Amino acid sequence: MNGEISLVTGGSGHLGNNLIRLLLSKNINVRTTVRNIxxxxxxxxxxCDIVQADITDRDSLKKAFKGITNLYAVAANFSMWAKNPKVEIYDNNLHGTQNVFDIAKECGIKNIVYVSSVASLDYTKLPAHVDNGYNKDRRNTYYNSKNDSDKLAIELGKKYGIRTVLILPSAIISREAFKLSYSNNLVYKILNGEIPVDTNVTLNWIDVKDVAFGAYNAMIKGNNSQRYILANEQHTTIQESVKIASERYPELKLKTPKKIPKWLLYSIAGLMENVSKLTGTEPLMQRHYVTMFYGLKQDFDITNSKKDLGFSPKPSKEVLIAALDYLKNDWGNIKIE
Known part of the structure; x- marks a missing residue:
């Protein structure tokens, strides 16, 4: 495998960049695509070889995919809000998936590890498992995009005869990061005391390097058309996360976020959405998000990932502490009262 070229789309992103570093440590030739060269x-x-390409631009993908055997399809739009969510989130991710597989077929790529998300899982039975099927809740555009892109990737892999293995990460945090991802930014907000209320939404922290390892092993030994959850088995609450941060950095004097009832959260979210329509900026909270995730325990069955990929993630508390240390010491600008 070391004589082949592996391509990672979205190499400047959090997971993509860590995956490149892992592949290079294995003496694998790496090419990566970026939107901003x-x-x-x-x-x-x-x-590594860096080329300009965008998953929505088929011509750029043709240039990038030439001579590639193994493709890590990492690039996607990870946004929970947009002015035009159908176009900016859903269409971007669906059309991007279609383009990646169409051009991969045209260029003779043999293997694809496709980065999906736990957003595509059915949460009606916990712990969530890939055998439960897909997320049936259609209220969130990003979740819909990952749900349908996941299905499309498997469908196109079979249609084109490309071995396709899917990985489904949870909330990826920690180093190395060159911009704040959605999940790392949440940890950063915890450090800055910007979590005033407990929305009763749980999190499942996972270290980016564990996900990169899972992606690499998915390429090496993952089963064709199989979906592998890359997460910790148990969730962490917002209050637990703030408590861990408070104990780690008592000088920050972080306050435990107050619990408020669902109906009040829902009302506040509605007001925030109305303000968002006027300002064109993302609301801090949305009603459908409260409805979907209030009280949901994001626990996962990772049996298949352990068995097939040798996946053994670091515990969520350890991962969160590492992320807190990284963001406080390497990013700085943490407000101290």
Whole structure:
């Protein structure tokens, strides 16, 4: 495998960049795609080929995919809100998936590890497992996009005869990061005391390097058309997360977020959505998000990932502490009262 070229789409992103680093440590030749070819900071000291491409631009993908055997399809739009969510989130992710597989077929790529998400899982039976099927709740555009992209990736893999293995990460945090991802930003907000209320939404923290390892092993030994959850088995609440941060950094004087009832959260979210329509900025909370996730324990059955991929993630508390240390010490600008 070391004589082949592996391509990682979205190499400047959190997972993509960590995956590149892992592959290079295995003496694998790596090419990566980025939308902004002038952003060199994420690749300092990395011996990889960097090309400009976008999953929505088929011509750019044709140039990037030439000579590639193994493709890690990481790039996607990870947004919970947009001015035009159908176009900016759903269409971007669905059309991007279609383009990646169409051009992969055209270029003779043999293997694809496709990065899906736990957002595509059915949560009506916990712990969530891939055998439960897909998420039937259609209220969130991002979740819909991952749900349908996941199905499309399996369908196209079979249609084109490309071995396709899917990985479904949970809330990816920790180093290395060259911009704050959605999940790392949430940890950053915890450090800054910007979580005033407990929305009763749980989290499932997972270390980015564990996900990169899972992606690599999915390429090496994952089963065709199989979906592998890359998460911890048990969730962490917002209150637990703030408590861990408070104990780690008592000088920040972080306050335990107050619990408020669902009906009040729902009302506040509605007001925030109305303000968002006027300002064109993302609301801090949305009603459908409260409805979907209030009280939901994001626990996962990772039996298949352990068995097939040798997946053994670091415990969520350990992962969160590492992320807290990284963001406080390497990003700085944490407010101290």
């Amino acid at each position: 002038h952003n060199k900071a994420p690749f300092k000291g990395l011996d």
